């Protein structure tokens with residue numbers, strides 16, 4: 033447990049569960065399951081939050097300026113989420129750990145070198161690095177929960193292949209609400225204090241069922257035959273890769289482990305995470321909440337950008353041919369801007385440096401596919417775009433984000449269907465949203481309801497106060 037104490041107004045010392053660096057779960061938790069470990073941690077964190085609110089609840093957290101009301105609430109401090117924090121220059125930390133630290137510390141598959149997403153989920157939920165055994169137990173538990181109801185299979189089978197994979201994904205996830213443990217428990221009159229238990233069960237089911245949903249969408253839309261069964265002896269990413277038809281490619285399986293780990297969470301305010309939190313604050317169950325997250329992730333300024341990047345690169349390639357000169361690429365980038373379009377994969381609402389998720393994927397490419405022509409184009413664009421965005425003078429961040437790199441890795445291994453890419457992002461984002469929903473219910477987070485103002489009210493408020 034943490035060594036950092038928060039002093040409450042009652043003068044009692046409170047332990048902050050998550051204030052100290054993550055430590056090995058084995059030292060404090062023996063071999064408990066994730067749910068048992070969470071049950072241990074919740075009471076102390078409830079007290080920690082109470083103490084923090086008692087000590088600081090009435091203090092100002094800085095001014096709000098009118099531009100923030102009109103400007104997408106950029107930078108407005110408005111949410112609490114301990115699972116991950118985003119620094120504008122450094123990028124994301126999961127429970128205090130950078131991506132390279134996660135790559136080093138989290139358990140890996142036998143013979144693998146990328147972290148297992150199971151371990152990342154344990155870290156997000158508990159703040160602790162799990163043991164190899166705890167991770168293996170989680171893989172097995174997810175495999176055991178992986179089957180999707182027949183009627184959800186039928187919904188997917190009835191979707192026209194022309195329906196975007198993200199719409200199919202959102203439909204299927206929403207329909208899982210049919211068997212929600214939380215919705216049933218709520219209808220039966222569960223006490224507020226117990227909410228987190230069935231929400232945890234729903235989140236475990238949600239994550240577990242996503243490979244079957246993603247695999248079915250992929251095979252329905254793009255062909256590829258009957259969906260194989262989940263193998264309970266294998267990890268989540270191996271199963272995901274296998275259901276997509278790429279399980280026999282070890283490098284692709286490793287890519288899935290890295291991909292699902294790094295796309296999982298990006299603090300609380302991004303569109304998909306915040307949407308899930310908002311919808312669940314009305315006590316909609318995790319399937320309804322995550323369905324809504326997916327609908328946000330499907331927007332081109334958010335998760336769909338990974339599809340848009342590859343579409344844009346392919347268009348560039350077909351116009352300029354392979355091995356285009358820097359001058360030709362520059363001209364192409366300018367033509368995108370002059371047409372009033374964004375350069376997909378560049379810029380960010382918070383980041384002001386190159387996204388470390390981009391760098392992790394670049395490292396993967398340098399290790400496994402340094403000569404891939406499309407990777408070379410991505411690297412060439414990386415050299416060229418930032419200067420152009422700076423010269424154009426609008427984007428606050430000219431550097432690449434995570435979406436600038438993911439598509440080229442997937443395409444290298446033969447997953448060339450760009451419209452499917454955001455589904456994989458969604459599988460990963462379920463990890464972060466789930467961890468957040470579990471903690472929100474454990475800590476009794478209330479329904480969200482910020483205040484909106486009319487422009488007339490703003491004008492009246494500041495009339496004669498120039």
Ligand SMILES: CC(=O)SCCNC(=O)CCNC(=O)[C@H](O)C(C)(C)COP(=O)(O)OP(=O)(O)OC[C@H]1O[C@@H](n2cnc3c(N)ncnc32)[C@H](O)[C@@H]1OP(=O)(O)O
Nearest residue numbers: 333334337374375376377378379380381426427428429433
């Ligand atoms: C997983 C993720 O969600 S990562 C983000 C994925 N999205 C993309 O890659 C799409 C391209 N990027 C963008 O559209 C933006 O940079 C966003 C949506 C990511 C961030 O938006 P904002 O926080 O509003 O960015 P910012 O404050 O820098 O925007 C200022 C101006 O620069 C423009 N701008 C920002 N990024 C870009 C870009 N990549 N290309 C062209 N123009 C850009 C904005 O459109 C805006 O123009 P406007 O004043 O005419 O409205």
Ligand SMILES: O=C([O-])CC(=O)C(=O)O
Nearest residue numbers: 297298301302303381382
């Ligand atoms: O943080 C954001 O706003 C967008 C993003 O990169 C993510 O959600 O992964």
